[in-house]
Amino acid sequence: MELEPVIGFEVHAELKTRAKVWCGCSTAFGAPPNTNVCPVCMGLPGALPVLNEGAYRLALRTALALHCDIPPVTTFDRKNYYYPDLPKNYQISQNDKFLGKGGYLEINLGEAGVKQVGIDNIHLEEDAGKNIHPEGTAVDYSLLDLNRAGMPLLEIVTKPDIRSRHEAHVFMNSMRSFLKYLDVSDCKMEEGSLRFELNMSLRPKGSEEFGTKVEVKNLNSISVVLKCIDAELERQGAVLAEGGAIIQETRLWDDVEAVTRAMRTKETATDYRYFPDPDLVDFEVKEEVKQEILATLPELPVARCRRFEEQYGLSAYDAGLLTAQRQTADYFEDAVRLHNNPKGVANWIMAEALRWLNERSGGEEGEELTIEHFPVPAPAIAELLRLLDEGTITGKIAKQLFPMMIDTGKTPSVLVEEKGLKPLDDSALDPIVEEVIANMPKVADDVRNGKAKAIGALVGAVMKKTQGKANPATLTPLIKSKLGVE
Numbered sequence: 001m002e003l004e005p006v007i008g009f010e011v012h013a014e015l016k017t018r019a020k021v022w023c024g025c026s027t028a029f030g031a032p033p034n035t036n037v038c039p040v041c042m043g044l045p046g047a048l049p050v051l052n053e054g055a056y057r058l059a060l061r062t063a064l065a066l067h068c069d070i071p072p073v074t075t076f077d078r079k080n081y082y083y084p085d086l087p088k089n090y091q092i093s094q095n096d097k098f099l100g101k102g103g104y105l106e107i108n109l110g111e112a113g114v115k116q117v118g119i120d121n122i123h124l125e126e127d128a129g130k131n132i133h134p135e136g137t138a139v140d141y142s143l144l145d146l147n148r149a150g151m152p153l154l155e156i157v158t159k160p161d162i163r164s165r166h167e168a169h170v171f172m173n174s175m176r177s178f179l180k181y182l183d184v185s186d187c188k189m190e191e192g193s194l195r196f197e198l199n200m201s202l203r204p205k206g207s208e209e210f211g212t213k214v215e216v217k218n219l220n221s222i223s224v225v226l227k228c229i230d231a232e233l234e235r236q237g238a239v240l241a242e243g244g245a246i247i248q249e250t251r252l253w254d255d256v257e258a259v260t261r262a263m264r265t266k267e268t269a270t271d272y273r274y275f276p277d278p279d280l281v282d283f284e285v286k287e288e289v290k291q292e293i294l295a296t297l298p299e300l301p302v303a304r305c306r307r308f309e310e311q312y313g314l315s316a317y318d319a320g321l322l323t324a325q326r327q328t329a330d331y332f333e334d335a336v337r338l339h340n341n342p343k344g345v346a347n348w349i350m351a352e353a354l355r356w357l358n359e360r361s362g363g364e365e366g367e368e369l370t371i372e373h374f375p376v377p378a379p380a381i382a383e384l385l386r387l388l389d390e391g392t393i394t395g396k397i398a399k400q401l402f403p404m405m406i407d408t409g410k411t412p413s414v415l416v417e418e419k420g421l422k423p424l425d426d427s428a429l430d431p432i433v434e435e436v437i438a439n440m441p442k443v444a445d446d447v448r449n450g451k452a453k454a455i456g457a458l459v460g461a462v463m464k465k466t467q468g469k470a471n472p473a474t475l476t477p478l479i480k481s482k483l484g485v486e
Contacts (some may be wrong), residue, residue, distance in 0.1 A: 003237055004205040005229065006213070007162035007198065008120075011175055013154045013185040014127060014193040015058045021126050021152035022049030022092065029191050033145040041126075041150030043088030048279050051076075055152035058184040059099055059124040060285070061293050062154060065182055065300065066119050068100030070290060076124075076280045080273045084144055085129035093155075094123035095274040099285075105158075106302040107174040108320060109167065114302055117171055118159035127151035148192070154184070160199065160210065165229050172196055172222045173324070177301050181326045188368075189221050196225050201246065202236045211236075212246040216260055219253055231259050304329055312342035321350055328354070331371045331378050338382035341389060348381055352402055376405050384412045396468030397421045421469065429462070429470055433482055436461045447483050455479060 017027055023040035039047035063070060075097040078090040103119040129149035133142045156175070162168050176194060179185045187194040196219055201211035214232065219225045231253075236246055251260040299307070301323050308319035308329075323329045328349070335345045353376065357369045384401065387393045393401070393416060404415050416422055436458055437444045446454040458479050462470050480486065 002205045003202045003240065004163055005165070005233060006160045006201045006203055006210055007168050007229070008158045008160040008213075009156075009162075009168075009171065009175075009199065010197040010215075011154075011156040011158070012127075012195040012197070013062075013156070013179055013187065015055050015152040015154055016183065016185055017052055017054045017058065017152050019052055019054075020150035021052045021055045021124070022150055025150065027151055029188075029193075031147055033143070033147060036147045037149070041087075042146055043086075043149075049092065049277075051280070051283065052152060055124065056283070057289075057293065058152075059122070059154050060290070061182055061297070062156070062179070062184050063100030063103070063122045064290060064294055065178070065297050066100065066103040066105060066122065066156070068103035068119060068122055070100055070285055071097055072285055073097060074099045074283050074285055076277045076283075077274045078277050079125075081271075083128070084142070085131050085146075085149065087129065087146060087149060091126060091128065092277055092280070093125035093274075095272075096276075097282075098123045105171070105175060105178060106300075107167070107170045108302050108305060108316075109170055110316065110320075115161075115167070117161045120157045120159050122154065122156045125153050125155060127153040160201075160213075165226060165233075168229055169222070169226055172225060174301065176222075177324055177326075181298055181300055192220070195219070196222070198225055198228055198232075200229065200232050200236075202233070202240060211240075212248050214246065214249055214251055214260075216251045216253060217263070224253060224255070227258060228253050228260060235260065298326065301326075308332075312336070312346075314342060314346055318346050318350065321354070322346060325370055327371045331374075334378035335382040335385075338379055339386045339389075341385050344385045344389070345381060348385065348402075353381075356406065375409060376402075380405055380411055387412055387416070391471055392416070393421065394468055394471055396463065400468065429466070429475065429478060432462055432465055432470075433458075433475075433479055436465065437479070437482055444483055447480075448485055 014027075015021075019025060020027055020041055023038050025038050025041055026036045028036065040049055060070070074094065076092050077095040079093045079095065080090045082089050098121040100122040101120070103122070104116040105119065106114050106116055108114050127148050127150065129144060129146040131142050131144060158171075162171055176187045179194070180187050185193055189195070198216040198219060199213050200216070201213040203209060203211040214236075216228050216232070219228060239246055247262075247265070249265050250263045252263045254261050305316075305319045305323040308314050308323060309316060312319075314322070322332050331353075332345060332349055335349075336342050339345070349371075353371060353374050357371065357374060360373075361369045384398055384405070388395065388398050393412070397416075400421065401412050401415050404410070404419070405412060408415070410418075440458060440461060443454050443457045447458070455476065459475055462475060462479070
């Protein structure tokens with residue numbers, strides 16, 4: 001029996017605010033342990049929470065961009081459970097009147113087209129603190145850092161609409177790109193500001209019924225989520241093949257063994273004993289605020305990718321690569337506005353700028369460099385393409401100029417003058433061409449005898465001798481003229 005995965009995600013994104021969601025403590029990452037804390041986020045008796053309006057607006061911005069239905073009133077609830085990193089012994093979350101329900105995120109699956117992944121709900125809550133477990137066999141204690149407690153956390157719960165590892169991969173990258181486009185979260189997975197929790201089951205392909213799902217927590221990177229999907233495909237498939245039943249439970253990822261391990265049976269809402277938080281009033285979602293936020297929403301990745309294909313004539317692959325990050329898409333359009341050669345600009349950005357950034361980025365779990373870190377501004381790229389298209393410089397000279405632009409910050413025009421890189425005119429090329437023809441008599445005779453491709457060797461020799469300063473477009477006719485061929 002062929003089985004297919006049924007996958008959904010719980011996406012947790014820390015919002016880009018300077019203060020926590022219920023108090024004024026700083027959200028700055030990397031502060032010494034337990035310094036960004038106060039009676040509210042430490043859960044001391046008598047402390048009262050006050051909603052951070054900035055966090056609320058960022059959460060509402062995300063819900064609106066995901067096409068969610070926004071109820072007129074949203075409320076906050078207490079989710080009760082006991083764990084050392086939760087000082088109040090409850091988490092302020094939402095269980096009833098969510099900030100948003102329904103909606104969808106579009107993901108681009110390439111040749112398979114665009115797919116909508118449904119959103120079940122989106123809600124605002126607070127993050128927990130962090131338990132630190134020192135390594136060593138003699139260590140019998142754990143440490144607790146509450147700096148993260150009370151951080152504004154947006155949870156996006158998807159519907160189980162994902163049907164493959166590939167779709168899951170595209171979804172996670174698309175969600176990260178979407179949140180960064182909206183500028184609601186920095187999405188630094190290495191700092192824990194974006195986390196994916198996997199919900200997954202298997203069922204016979206073609207079946208409409210869902211299997212029993214398991215949830216896997218504490219997945220700190222996209223690559224780990226993908227490994228987890230592979231492991232669960234194997235584990236659940238083996239259980240079902242032997243006639244067993246999948247247990248609904250929460251599991252953890254074991255990176256050493258590359259398997260998931262049972263953590264606890266899956267809790268339900270009843271286990272958490274949700275009830276309305278008596279310290280927080282109902283929060284009215286005003287229509288004018290929604291309209292104000294809607295008016296500021298940017299063009300989102302899938303729509304922008306589609307426009308790049310239609311407006312600029314780019315391939316789906318090129319458009320997808322350029323629109324994956326908002327800064328790259330902006331950079332591209334800034335350059336095209338200054339010099340209207342979309343394909344040329346796209347090629348230089350992808351082949352040179354993005355390659356330079358990828359070589360210096362720390363990988364998926366490290367620092368992700370964006371086009372803002374690239375030392376060559378968009379106007380300089382546009383100027384380089386203009387000089388190339390006008391024939392002021394050759395392609396080889398352009399390749400020589402680019403690393404100089406990176407190292408010095410100077411414009412292409414300035415470097416051309418300083419380095420004497422202007423192409424040679426025919427009068428300067430005449431003696432060089434004659435010398436090359438004299439040194440390569442057999443090749444010259446081949447060209448005269450009708451072997452047209454042989455002229456490439458002469459062109460290459462002149463280009464090498466002139467260090468790329470000869471313009472190939474005018475060089476070929478010049479050589480033909482010297483050889484007396486058309």
